[in-house]
Amino acid sequence: MNETEELQKYIDGELSETASMDFEEKLKTDKTLDKHYQSAILAKRLSGGLLEMDMREVLRKSNNAKNLRWIWIMAASILIAIVGVFLFRSMLQSEPSTYTMEYREPMWPGTRGSSDELDLLLYQFRQGEDLQFIKRQLLGVEEVEDRMKAYWIAEMFLARSEMDSAIIYLPDFPSSHGKSLRAEWFRDYVEQQKNRNE
Amino acid sequence: MNESLREVNAILTKIRSGRAGRDEAIVQLYKDQKLRNGFKKMITTEGWPKSTFDTIFTDAIIAFASSVIRRKDFQLNSNLRNYILVIGKRAYRRKNAKKFMTTSLDEIGDVKIEDDIAMDLIINDEHRELVQMVLSRLGRNCREVLTYWASEYNMKEIADLMGYKSDMMARKKKYKCFKELMELVEKYPNIEDLLRTHE
Numbered sequence: 001m002n003e004t005e006e007l008q009k010y011i012d013g014e015l016s017e018t019a020s021m022d023f024e025e026k027l028k029t030d031k032t033l034d035k036h037y038q039s040a041i042l043a044k045r046l047s048g049g050l051l052e053m054d055m056r057e058v059l060r061k062s063n064n065a066k067n068l069r070w071i072w073i074m075a076a077s078i079l080i081a082i083v084g085v086f087l088f089r090s091m092l093q094s095e096p097s098t099y100t101m102e103y104r105e106p107m108w109p110g111t112r113g114s115s116d117e118l119d120l121l122l123y124q125f126r127q128g129e130d131l132q133f134i135k136r137q138l139l140g141v142e143e144v145e146d147r148m149k150a151y152w153i154a155e156m157f158l159a160r161s162e163m164d165s166a167i168i169y170l171p172d173f174p175s176s177h178g179k180s181l182r183a184e185w186f187r188d189y190v191e192q193q194k195n196r197n198e
Numbered sequence: 199m200n201e202s203l204r205e206v207n208a209i210l211t212k213i214r215s216g217r218a219g220r221d222e223a224i225v226q227l228y229k230d231q232k233l234r235n236g237f238k239k240m241i242t243t244e245g246w247p248k249s250t251f252d253t254i255f256t257d258a259i260i261a262f263a264s265s266v267i268r269r270k271d272f273q274l275n276s277n278l279r280n281y282i283l284v285i286g287k288r289a290y291r292r293k294n295a296k297k298f299m300t301t302s303l304d305e306i307g308d309v310k311i312e313d314d315i316a317m318d319l320i321i322n323d324e325h326r327e328l329v330q331m332v333l334s335r336l337g338r339n340c341r342e343v344l345t346y347w348a349s350e351y352n353m354k355e356i357a358d359l360m361g362y363k364s365d366m367m368a369r370k371k372k373y374k375c376f377k378e379l380m381e382l383v384e385k386y387p388n389i390e391d392l393l394r395t396h397e
Contacts, residue, residue, distance in 0.1 A: 004373075
């Protein structure tokens, strides 16, 4: 029986009484053996910790698996949301008539007391003046550029829901122009209204 | 036998049935929503930080399972969840002994526990990763055999739990594994400082 075996048997209480006493005598004199014995005692104590360690590992893995499941659910939700937004936007771009657009007032200029001729004419129109009369007056105003005259005539027709006339007068604006977004909305709105009426 | 006692006995049997059953049982407890809610409620009632939930909950389950394995005669005649709750409460109080100067009994319902169950945890929290890193150098079968040996199981019982043909085979395995562990201990002499003292 080698020393390690004897040490283990002593710790396990498997040595005979005489052998145990002999071993204890050796422990008192043999410092190396005593050092091994101390290590063995600590190793036995650590063996108790092995169970704890294994169980912690099992619970950690279980927790990770649970977290991983949540990560997959969140990732799937985000993906579904992205696809949903993409589909919705595609739908809006390809079929502008699938949702109802409501008429939006333009930024009408002018007040009752304005001295600007354009402002006054548009004010009169909003007060119910005849559209054809205002149109003729507006075409005669010199200080307003032709494109803006056409634009405001288009807006007046739109306000009275005369879609065909409105779209005929609506001029093109470059994307940098302040009215470009309004013109873009204008065309979509007229197109939708015409589609609805067909 | 009522449903609750049947459930308790089933858990105890599973924990003592070897590694697979034990793993299954502790994961079952870990996922038990009633038990989790009980711990959350206790932490709120005691005014402990919510962030301590995971530590208290995990420690309690591990201390309970360790206790069941180490005490072969352990029986439970009270509510299982309340019992684990009390273990968690006591373990946390012991860990933070300076904060809790009173010696009030840690009781929930009719449950009382022996003093040392909450002390069945051996590895010091702050050094857990380091100890685990050292001990993980042993294979899992080795760790399992040494676990049962340290819990005073005889070689016949170890052979049955590990599926070895004879107690002689269990003895040889334990001898080899213990030698490996001793070599590790001698290689890392400071490992003792990393364990709990429980004074």
